[in-house]
Amino acid sequence: MKPVILLCLFALVGCIKHTPSYSPAGKSLSQEDLQTSRERTKMLNLLEKSQIEDWIKSQAENYEATSSNYWINVGNLHDRSRKTNGEIISxxxxxxxxxxxxxxxxxxxxxxxxxxxxxxxxxxxxxLRYINKGEEVILLIPSALGYGAVGDGDRISTDMPLIIKLKVL
Incomplete structure (x- = not known):
């Protein structure tokens, strides 16, 4: 009798509808919510920029800020020729x-x-549009340009700035 009762309890627990912990798709946010989100993002970006710049100062390698709001260990990256749409890369x-x-x-x-x-x-x-075959670079990426407020659901947590070692094969 006990196994039947346990089986019934497990079946009932499995039928409980769980409330999602995120905003449902299509739900519109109020202007106040949007403003709060903008302010949070702005403050986080300023904090991460400051933290990354402090981290750079402690490194032996030089990093240059790009106009796209990340840092790279190559000078004058955007002065190089740019690969265009349609070009193939590995x-x-x-x-x-x-x-x-x-x-x-x-x-x-x-x-x-x-x-x-x-x-x-x-x-x-x-x-990738500027680096050459065989070249390896290091990118310092603030969380807003990485996996943002959600992370990757595995090893990259929310609001996590990243270092990327990138190589063109």
């Missing part, structure tokens, strides 16, 4: 936190992808 990258802890064991690799037809973090795609 690349890989590794993701680290700002303690240089690698977040994933294996690099993320994309072979023969076409500019304009693949989706990547904006700083990665921007840097």
């Amino acid at each position: 690349y890989q990258y590794e993701i680290y936190d700002f303690d240089w802890v690698k977040l994933y064991d294996d690099p993320i690799k994309n072979i023969n992808v076409t500019f304009g037809r693949f989706e990547e973090l904006k700083p990665i795609e921007d840097a």
